[in-house]
Amino acid sequence: MTVPLPPDGTFETDAATKALELRMAALRDAALAATSACAGLILLTTAENGPGHPLIALSADGPVDRALRDFCFAKDETGTDQTGAPPCKTGQITVEGVDYHLMALPLAGPTAAARGWFALAIEAPSNGLQQIIETCSHFARVAELTWDTHDGMENLAYEVVTLSSRAARLQRIAEIDPLTQLENSASFEDKVRRHLEDTPSEMAFVVLDIDHFKLINDLYGHQFGDIYLKTIARSLRTAFPEGSIIGRLGGDEFGVLTPVPAASRPYLEGLLTRCRSSIQRATALQGKPDLGKVSIGASQFPDHGTDYAVLYEHADAALYAAKASGRSVSAVFEPHHHARYNGTEFGNRFHAAVERGDIRPYFQPQVDVTDGKCLGFEILARWRRKSGHLLEPGDFAAIFRDHALAEKMTRTVMHSAFRIYARTIAPTGLPLRLALNVTFFDLMNPEFAFEVQQAVADTGFDWSLLTIEVTEQTMLGEPNGQVFRSLNELRRRGARVALDDFGTGYGGLRHLAAWPIDAIKIDKYFVDGLTSGPRDRAVFEALTGMCHRLGYSVVAEGIETSQQIAALRKHGCRFAQGYYFDRPLAEDELGSFRPRYDLP
Incomplete structure (x- = not known):
């Protein structure tokens, strides 16, 4: 002026x-x-x-x-x-x-x-x-x-x-994202902040994430992925009312600030449903299966916050609650139900729990079903509350969305488990294995193998008794990337690599041949089907047969009945774990573990 x-x-x-x-x-x-x-x-x-x-x-x-x-x-x-x-x-x-x-x-x-x-x-x-x-x-x-x-x-x-x-x-x-022509992340944040300062009326902050976008890129190529992103961007412009601020926050995540009427919860839920429908209609024209599936989280101004950071955090918590409920749904933030998905809140509590020693490893036995011999243990993370109640990973999922918190969780559990092993298992002289679950963030860290080496050196643990467990989702990517290199380095030092929850992720079969894998863990979903009918048994038999022909050992998860054990023997699956043998053992229970289980 x-x-x-x-x-x-x-x-x-x-x-x-x-x-x-x-x-x-x-x-x-x-x-x-x-x-x-x-x-x-x-x-x-x-x-x-x-x-x-x-x-x-x-x-x-x-x-x-x-x-x-x-x-x-x-x-x-x-x-x-x-x-x-x-x-x-x-x-x-x-x-x-x-x-x-x-x-x-x-x-x-x-x-x-x-x-x-x-x-x-x-x-x-x-x-x-x-x-x-x-x-x-x-x-x-x-x-x-x-x-x-x-x-x-x-x-x-x-x-x-x-x-x-x-x-x-x-x-x-x-200010514009060059691919989608929406606001880029910095511009979106700037405009939303200014709008929240200048506008006293009610607004909704929406975060949208494309389900399985990495898989779509993997299957159809990045060029198609770009077209897919542009189609969704156009659908968002159509779905939200005039005056909305729409931006691409990065990758496959979009953000929207949109005006809503007073007492607007029903209106907002309907708007999110129409948004999902608009995307599905637009992507149906692209001629590929399973497109247009998105998860959406939303928070409301001023009910859930009055500034950008808080509204984003609460919308993000609602988004992950939607994903946890099965994906392809929308959720509006509810403080009492979605608090466990709030990364900031959980981060503060997590650091305090580590200091108090409340993050603890539990040990689930892995057994040879041919003779009942205990072969080792999978390390499972547990968070002990002040009340004594134990939280399982699904209860603190927000930890695994933050690279710093996820890496700290892995290191805390690893060091503690190795020390407990040295005190309780090593004196027995039995060569029992430990299986450590690691995250994508761990394997993306070029120093991860050296950090495991430090833990091994500090506790006297044997590299050859360590199994690194990774999920199919972690392996989505190209060979020779950082995840691939980390796994190779861990194997070079003597560890084995197991592909966890096989059959439930979204990796291609090509990963089985190309990636450094020694064992396959078949998810409980397929194990439960062993006694359900011939088709389910055929699927299980095909999975185990393929793994055996590729030279991988197979571990069946979630064993709960003697009938399942009999079926595993019939299909040549020797190794298993589940509550039929033992629940995960705490440190004070590990010293009295059973070297051999009585099996039918």
């Missing part, structure tokens, strides 16, 4: 001066847009007017603008910059706790007595100041040319307007 200085009775702007003022205002606005300056000033004086009554004074009326004007009229004791031309006076000020760089370039007018300043205030940048000075110098030169020939400079005025338009267009390009 252009704010002139207070009017003076002896100073009157004629038509020519007014035209010059308009051109200078356009030039100043273009400079602000091109440099992201927070304040700009153009002062033009003549011999008739003098500094006290400038011919033109273009400036806003804020504290930074006033400081910028004083800076221009102050005596220059800083010298000039090193760019060569024109001289630039620079300085720094602090206003309301914010540091600003000031730069002012003198302007030469049409006559010797005509002088002026072209000045900008920039919020202190970490780099690029020299480039901004050069840009300011360019605009100062244009200002001089404009002033010198303003009576007939229509072409130059057009150039300035074009420059302003181009700067605005470039600014908008910087």
Whole structure:
């Protein structure tokens, strides 16, 4: 906005001066847009007017603008910059706790007595100041040319307007996600924050995640994945009402801030349902199966929070609650039901639990069903509450969405389990194995194998007795990536690798042949089918037969009945674990574990 200085009775702007003022205002606005300056000033004086009554004074009326004007009229004791031309006076000020760089370039007018300043205030940048000075110098030169020939400079005025338009267009390009043409993550956050500050009406903050997007990329290629993302982006524009802010937050996650009426819970639930339906209709035209499935979480302003971070956190918790309930559904945040999916809250409680020693390993026996011999234990994480109640991983799922918390969980459980093993199992002399569950974040850490090495060295554990368990979802990716390299390094040191919950993830069969795997763990879902009917038994037989032909040992999970044990023997599956043998053993129970189980 252009704010002139207070009017003076002896100073009157004629038509020519007014035209010059308009051109200078356009030039100043273009400079602000091109440099992201927070304040700009153009002062033009003549011999008739003098500094006290400038011919033109273009400036806003804020504290930074006033400081910028004083800076221009102050005596220059800083010298000039090193760019060569024109001289630039620079300085720094602090206003309301914010540091600003000031730069002012003198302007030469049409006559010797005509002088002026072209000045900008920039919020202190970490780099690029020299480039901004050069840009300011360019605009100062244009200002001089404009002033010198303003009576007939229509072409130059057009150039300035074009420059302003181009700067605005470039600014908008910087805010847009290039693939989907939605707001990018930074722009979305900025606009939502400003909207929440300026709008007292009720709003809904929506976070949407595409189900199994990695699988879709893996199956159909990244080019199709891009088309899929653009289709969903168009559906979001159609589904949400005018005035909504829609952005791509990254990868396959989208965010929406949308207006909702008062007492809006039923309206919001209906809106989310229509959104899912719109996406499914649009993606059905792409000719691929199982597209258009999305999980959605939402929070409400101001009921669930009044700022961006809190609303995002609560919508994200609702999103993961939706995923936990089976995916392809939507959920609105409910504090009492979704608290366990809140990463920040769980993070604070988790760190405290680690300090108290409440994160503990439990040990589930793995048994050879041919003779009942205990072969080792799978390490299971448990969180002991102050009441004595044990939380299982499904109860603290939020931990595994944060790389720092997930890695700390793995290391805490690993070190504790190795120490307990050294005290209770190692003295028996039995070569019992330990199976450690690791996350995608662990394997993406190039130092993970060395951290396991440190734990092995500290406790005297034997690498050859360690099994690393990973899920199919963790293995979604290309061979020779970091996950692949980490698994190879762990195997090189002597550990075995087991693919956990086989048959329930979304990896292709090609992973079985290409990835460094030694054992397959068949999920309880398939084990339960052993006694259900011939088709379920055929599926189990096909899975075990394929694994045996590939040279993998097979472990059946979730064994609960003697009939299942008989079926495992029939199909040649030797190894199993489940409550039929024992529940997971605590540290004080591990010392009295059974080396052999009586089996039917």
